[in-house]
Amino acid sequence: MRKRKLGVLAVQETHLKNGDLDALNERMKSKIFIINSGNPNRPNANGVAIILNRQTTAWAETQKWVLVPGRALMVQFPWKNGGEHRTILNVYAPNDARENETFWKELASKWDGRNPPPKPDIMLGDMNIVEDSIDRIPIHGDDPNAVEALRSLKCKLGLIDGWREEHPETIAYSYPQETTRSQSRIDRVYTTKKIAKTTREWIIEPSDVKTDHNLVSFHYYEPGQQLKGKGRPTLPxxxxxxxxxxxxxxxxxxxxxxxxxxxxxxxxxxxxxxxxxxxxxxxxxxxxxxxxxxxxxxxxxxxxxxxxxxxxxxxxxxxxxxxxxxxxxxxxxxxxxxxxxxxx
The missing domain is CATH 1.20.58 (Methane Monooxygenase Hydroxylase; Chain G, domain 1)
Structure with a gap:
């Protein structure tokens, strides 16, 4: 996070126990703040976390909603000094097609009825399915019921695929599988149209941490932010x-x-x-x-x-x-x- 100047990092498959989480937050208390949701029945399985940079975010004023334990965690924190908030939903969808469909439907039901949680400005994570066949190699589509359930949730929350909006004709993958010689873009970031208007530098690249998934990142800036010049002359x-x-x-x-x-x-x-x-x-x-x-x-x-x-x-x-x-x-x-x- 320090090298890439990240304010927020979403992680899946954390497999963190409460004791380990407390130890990590204590050890890194001057740099980052970790919010985790694990699987209560299987602590060593699943798990999602949102990591906040203590230097650049109002981490102490966060609110969290565990929508699906170990699978969906939502965090809201103050944004700048204008009284606004930004809400981020981190998801880790099941790999099985039927479970994947059920997961999206269960998640969508959280915004039904009285006193629903706030809708996220950004939803990101490991979707374990692709919406378009072009996002897989070899090219093929995923289970249509699961895809429809995901699209229904996107429509309900008013979200769009930020990376695809920025790169409409580019082919890139976030999950290369060495054993099957296949690749897919199952790691995606969805944003509202309002948020998407003030984003740039959408990138998919290998992570600095050893993992089988690539890192998907983007730069979100404040609407109306003044353009900064090059500043005084400097040398590398x-x-x-x-x-x-x-x-x-x-x-x-x-x-x-x-x-x-x-x-x-x-x-x-x-x-x-x-x-x-x-x-x-x-x-x-x-x-x-x-x-x-x-x-x-x-x-x-x-x-x-x-x-x-x-x-x-x-x-x-x-x-x-x-x-x-x-x-x-x-x-x-x-x-x-x-x-x-x-x-x-």
Whole structure:
């Protein structure tokens, strides 16, 4: 969560006992807050959790609803300072087709009758079915009754598939199975149309944690949020270890040190009327170092971009031609991530 700057993370198949949950919250009390719902009959099975970043969310003011123990957990927390709230529903649907259909119908019934819970702004998790055959490889549809039950729930809650809205013609998968050589996009995020209007950067990519599912993420921003510029000029951290820059930088520092000593020993004369020579030499050194570093970055970054783009194409090719070789895709992704960090 810290690396990707995530405010909220939804996890399925947590298999957490109450004692383990308390221990984790105590251990990570300065960073995250975990809200979990386990299966009371089988603590080592199922389980869903919503993890809140303590630094960026009002985690202490959350409300939760366990709609289906171990399968559906909903959390609501204050949003910004405008008195509004955001409600997130995390689901882990059964794999069996009939149980899957029953699950969606049971979940939909929670909003019937008196005093229903608030409708979620976002519903996300492992659906264990796909709505469209294009989201599976080999291409085939899922149980029509289960799909209809899910669509009925979506209609009732006013939700749409955010990733598909952002990428209407893109093919991507979140769950590659090495044993059967198949892939599917069973991990999805549904949002209301209002929320979808202020989202961007919808991504499906391998998780930093070892798991058989990919991570689905997006950026949600506040409506009317001001556009921020680039800010003051900065340099990437890798320049501090670049040999070429260090070589030129040492040369500039030696020259500046020599000039400062010369002025200090000679003092103020008619030939040297500067009142603060050392400070001006130091200021010139900073400007020179920045110009050298900026020039080096301008030369190096296009080459880094080319390497990143080349490896990204390799990753797409591996996924498209040999989707069952997850290790090959993971290996390719592992070479892209460090390059992106270095580029930044």
């Amino acid at each position: 951290l890798w320049i501090a270890k670049d040999e070429y820059f260090l070589k030129l930088g040492r040369k500039a520092v030696r020259q500046a040190t020599q000039d400062a000593r010369t002025y200090t020993q000679a003092g103020l004369t008619e030939d040297r009327p500067i009142q603060y020579p050392v400070q001006q030499i130091y200021n010139k050194l900073k400007i020179d170092l920045y110009c050298v570093a900026k020039g080096r970055v301008a030369d190096a970054i296009p080459k880094m971009k080319q390497r990143i783009e080349a490896r990204t194409k390799d990753l797409k090719r591996v996924k498209r031609q040999q989707p069952w070789k997850r290790k090959s895709a993971r290996c390719t992704y592992d070479t892209i991530a460090p390059a992106k960090i270095r580029h930044i």
